Amino acid sequence: MASADVLETVASMRLAEYRDAAAVKEVPTRNGFGEGLVEAGKRNRNVLAICADLVESTRMEAFKRALPAQYIEIGVAEQMLVAMAAGLASVGKIPFIASYAMFNPGRSWEQVRTTMALNETNVKIAGAHAGVSVGPDGATHQAIEDIALMRVIPQMTVVVPCDAIQTKRATLAVAERFGPAYLRFAREKSAVVTTEATPFQIGKAQIFRDGGDVAIVACGILVYNALVAADELAEEDGIACTVVNNHTIKPMDEPAILAAARRCGTVVTVEEHQIHAGMGSRVAEILAQHYPVPIEFVGVRDRFGQSGDPVELIEHYGMGTAAIKEAVRAALKRK
Amino acid sequence: MESLSPARVTALRERANLVRQGIVRALVSAGSGHSAGSLDMADVFAAFYGEILRHDPARPDWEDRDRLLLSCGHIAPVRYSAMAYAGYFPVEELLTLRKFGTRLQGHPERVRLPAVETTSGPLGEGLAQGVGMALGAKLDEKEWRVYVVTSDAEHQCGLHWEAMMTAGKFELDNLTCVVDRNFIQIDGSTEDVMPLEPLANKYRSFNWEVFECNGNDVAEFVAVIEKAKAVRGKPQVVIAHTVPGKGVSYMEGDYTWHGKPPNREQADEALRQLEAERERIVAGNG
Numbered sequence: 001m002a003s004a005d006v007l008e009t010v011a012s013m014r015l016a017e018y019r020d021a022a023a024v025k026e027v028p029t030r031n032g033f034g035e036g037l038v039e040a041g042k043r044n045r046n047v048l049a050i051c052a053d054l055v056e057s058t059r060m061e062a063f064k065r066a067l068p069a070q071y072i073e074i075g076v077a078e079q080m081l082v083a084m085a086a087g088l089a090s091v092g093k094i095p096f097i098a099s100y101a102m103f104n105p106g107r108s109w110e111q112v113r114t115t116m117a118l119n120e121t122n123v124k125i126a127g128a129h130a131g132v133s134v135g136p137d138g139a140t141h142q143a144i145e146d147i148a149l150m151r152v153i154p155q156m157t158v159v160v161p162c163d164a165i166q167t168k169r170a171t172l173a174v175a176e177r178f179g180p181a182y183l184r185f186a187r188e189k190s191a192v193v194t195t196e197a198t199p200f201q202i203g204k205a206q207i208f209r210d211g212g213d214v215a216i217v218a219c220g221i222l223v224y225n226a227l228v229a230a231d232e233l234a235e236e237d238g239i240a241c242t243v244v245n246n247h248t249i250k251p252m253d254e255p256a257i258l259a260a261a262r263r264c265g266t267v268v269t270v271e272e273h274q275i276h277a278g279m280g281s282r283v284a285e286i287l288a289q290h291y292p293v294p295i296e297f298v299g300v301r302d303r304f305g306q307s308g309d310p311v312e313l314i315e316h317y318g319m320g321t322a323a324i325k326e327a328v329r330a331a332l333k334r335k
Numbered sequence: 336m337e338s339l340s341p342a343r344v345t346a347l348r349e350r351a352n353l354v355r356q357g358i359v360r361a362l363v364s365a366g367s368g369h370s371a372g373s374l375d376m377a378d379v380f381a382a383f384y385g386e387i388l389r390h391d392p393a394r395p396d397w398e399d400r401d402r403l404l405l406s407c408g409h410i411a412p413v414r415y416s417a418m419a420y421a422g423y424f425p426v427e428e429l430l431t432l433r434k435f436g437t438r439l440q441g442h443p444e445r446v447r448l449p450a451v452e453t454t455s456g457p458l459g460e461g462l463a464q465g466v467g468m469a470l471g472a473k474l475d476e477k478e479w480r481v482y483v484v485t486s487d488a489e490h491q492c493g494l495h496w497e498a499m500m501t502a503g504k505f506e507l508d509n510l511t512c513v514v515d516r517n518f519i520q521i522d523g524s525t526e527d528v529m530p531l532e533p534l535a536n537k538y539r540s541f542n543w544e545v546f547e548c549n550g551n552d553v554a555e556f557v558a559v560i561e562k563a564k565a566v567r568g569k570p571q572v573v574i575a576h577t578v579p580g581k582g583v584s585y586m587e588g589d590y591t592w593h594g595k596p597p598n599r600e601q602a603d604e605a606l607r608q609l610e611a612e613r614e615r616i617v618a619g620n621g
Contacts, residue, residue, distance in 0.1 A: 072470070074504075080497035083460050087467020090445070090453060091402075093474075095467075110457055111494070115464055119454040120446050 034059030036171025101127030148277035211240030357416030406461020459492025503542035550575025
């Protein structure tokens with residue numbers, strides 16, 4: 001049975017009515033970034049938005065209109081984007097730099113490591129269009145290695161919010177937290193599962209659902225799939241799942257991961273990323289060291305993406321609700 | 336500006352000589368490091384710290400200081416030596432170069448030694464960061480200037496050209512790039528490895544104002560920087576022609592000294608030559 005504490009924690013999340021499919025609102029997470037950035041720029045005039053020829057699709061457009069003096073366009077030059085931002089940060093600015101995750105930090109990794117992280121500058125990367133859910137653009141534009149690239153860099157904060165509202169909160173939070181940060185979001189509309197009343201703190205994982213059989217630890221837009229899978233498992237198989245929204249990949253909330261593993265005795269990780277070296281791998285590192293339990297990994301299995309409809313691609317690469325349910329059943333058998 | 340007095344020129348030349356001696360001592364103590372480029376930029380760095388920069392060694396975090404970035408971080412010994420002789424830290428600290436626990440890392444790190452302004456070593460990144468700083472100064476309407484010292488070979492990096500294009504776009508007249516044009520790199524002559532000429536025309540076509548000078552003549556370098564500072568509406572580049580290994584006869588012009596230090600005997604010979612040169616400078620015969 002769940003302790004009263006856990007139930008209270010779940011209730012305190014003040015989630016939206018995600019169980020009623022007809023009532024679920026769908027908004028791209030990038031919209032939350034755009035809104036959060038304008039607010040961050042109004043709160044602090046040292047916040048700059050710098051874009052590499054993707055102002056509309058990264059949702060920097062509203063910032064450009066509202067705060068033109070704090071907006072800089074540098075064209076298709078992602079290494080420049082990072083290094084110039086590091087220079088601006090070292091003279092007191094708080095630059096948010098936006099491109100597709102595939103190009104920044106995909107193309108600019110060494111500049112991120114040297115000029116942002118080793119140099120301890122206050123630059124924030126907004127990685128748009130992450131994951132295979134980018135859709136028709138195909139594999140060249142689908143970043144599914146970016147979490148791995150960013151989480152191995154010392155000093156870096158890595159946040160993958162679960163919906164548009166949380167992306168806005170995360171944008172404001174990284175603006176106020178000194179240091180290099182990577183914020184990852186997606187292109188397509190996705191379910192809004194949090195509300196304005198849902199708390200958010202970098203480094204603090206959130207229990208969105210309680211259950212004692214299997215802990216599903218998810219991040220990004222797949223948190224919704226994890227919640228749906230958990231409800232269906234309860235109804236169809238009587239399996240009770242905890243669902244953790246593990247939005248901060250670095251620094252990861254180790255106590256929350258350990259608590260979920262202790263409560264359920266087995267874990268399924270869910271991310272729109274290669275299963276190698278991503279969020280789930282970090283969970284595995286923590287559990288292998290402190291509390292080994294069986295783990296199943298849901299994510300892209302060492303393959304590249306391709307063109308297609310976002311939902312079709314999520315299904316094809318094994319990240320749909322059916323795949324999550326299958327992983328949960330497999331995890332349960334291994335307990 | 337008035338041209339430098341003969342006494343001032345002599346003082347700067349002596350400073351450059353001492354900076355060279357500091358480089359040799361630091362390199363032989365470290366047992367590794369880059370000799371040729373460090374030695375050839377001694378005059379430029381002596382001029383920066385001794386004459387050009389608005390700075391205060393006692394207040395390296397002074398907000399209104401000029402920013403001097405070393406993009407080609409591998410010639411850190413020249414910067415460290417020039418900083419030591421300018422009073423940023425004791426000259427003896429140069430002997431900690433590249434040793435465990437030192438502030439004088441093999442390639443400069445801002446977190447360990449903030450006065451170096453930025454972390455550098457991976458080539459082609461300095462100008463891009465300098466563009467960011469210069470743009471920051473413009474946004475805040477600050478008077479301080481940004482100087483970026485680059486090697487010639489790092490012009491083979493794509494990012495440097497992105498930075499050149501961006502500086503042109505934003506008309507960063509508070510930014511001066513200094514190119515150490517010594518024509519050498521690890522694998523040989525720059526013109527054999529990947530030709531850079533006509534370098535001046537390349538800068539002009541990116542909307543930069545171009546100056547050239549003898550980078551081993553402190554007075555000429557100070558004078559050309561004064562001209563660069565007077566330019567409005569454009570970033571400026573000073574292509575400083577230098578002799579790799581300058582000041583040490585057996586290193587001068589030899590690209591194989593790019594990435595290695597002298598051994599003890601070679602260092603003793605280098606210091607003998609440099610000290611003799613210093614005596615000539617002070618006596619007015621050099």
